[in-house]
Amino acid sequence: MLVLHHLEYSQSFRILWLLEELGVEYELKHYVRDTKTLLAPDEYKKLSPLGSAPVISDGELVLAESSAIIDYILDVHPNEQLRPIVGSRERVDYLFWFHAAQASLMPLVLMDGVFSIIQTRAPAILRPLLRTIFSKASDGFSKPRITKLLQKADADLSTKPWFAGEHLSAADIVLIYPMEVLHSSGRLDSYPNIKAWFTRVYESASFKAAREKDGKNSIVLNMKGR
């Protein structure tokens, strides 16, 4: 039996959504972040080969890395809509967004997040200086790259409802996490087609079921709300 070791407010929400969309049997184990450090608990870190979420186990196998887990689950439960096959019309757009989500958009969003955490944790007297330095770094590196990706996303979604085409695919599922980080900080306001995609996501039965099982009021950790 496949077990999803689900860390609250983490990238593992996507695996929960995928499993609900597939409608297959699995066991869900919940793990709660440390209330002070906000890090994963020690038992989670020990379980995971990388010390990070998500992690699944299946018999003897323990597997980390979001996209590897998604591909593994779709190997066990093949689904041509969720992972368009070689030669299909959806294949190339699927490949681009499935990979760009984790290898481009997520790292850029993470980098801006790390800049922000460094500032927050620095002595108050240093914060204005750090804000200036990180703004410059973000303007020169992460921001223009995020903008390019969002412009392409918005353009792609002007002609089709989902990132790979007419159906929800693993590309949408993997994109939800970085997109939600950007959405929750108001950075998607000028992208109407991405916002319309969010409406479709929020209305899908499998997403609602995943939110229900997750039991949280947000996918991403809202620092302000804590």
Next chain:
Amino acid sequence: MLVLHHLEYSQSFRILWLLEELGVEYELKHYVRDTKTLLAPDEYKKLSPLGSAPVISDGELVLAESSAIIDYILDVHPNEQLRPIVGSRERVDYLFWFHAAQASLMPLVLMDGVFSIIQTRAPAILRPLLRTIFSKASDGFSKPRITKLLQKADADLSTKPWFAGEHLSAADIVLIYPMEVLHSSGRLDSYPNIKAWFTRVYESASFKAAREKDGKNSIVLNMKGR
């Protein structure tokens, strides 16, 4: 005809290596970085949907994103050693490392690189302060995660010559770039099995052929050597 738009000292070296390993026909177009900014030239930025390397074109299609390009090429030229098929013994290790390379190792290496560039470009008087702040951030975030990945890599390579098993696969090809960044800065000295993997890589005929066509003395941009 597939065209590889090859930017010197960039992640696109891996696509060159893949094409040489496959032994298929393709056209190679060389692009040179701006000598002052070290960025890609404008004609490259215009060509790429993300403004970054690598990029391929194939008829009307223009595709960016390393792993998407690799999967696309392996769709067109299927190869069960380079991309182990569903159900094969190599499949799960392949999936883990193919994805971890671009979605975990590369972003962590890039983050340390950005920290270093910010320091280098800051006024001299601020550098010691920034060095302290970034060391702390790196010690708390990127370094332990890179170490976990390298420890797993070294352990995996103690039982097999290549990341997916007995044969070179796209996992090795995609890993070469972040591994080379770590190697060239002396950060692999305590990982004998990764170093032995490098020897196998450097001795492979397709890698040698790719280096020959690349025409550079290094895959990664050696800032000190310029």
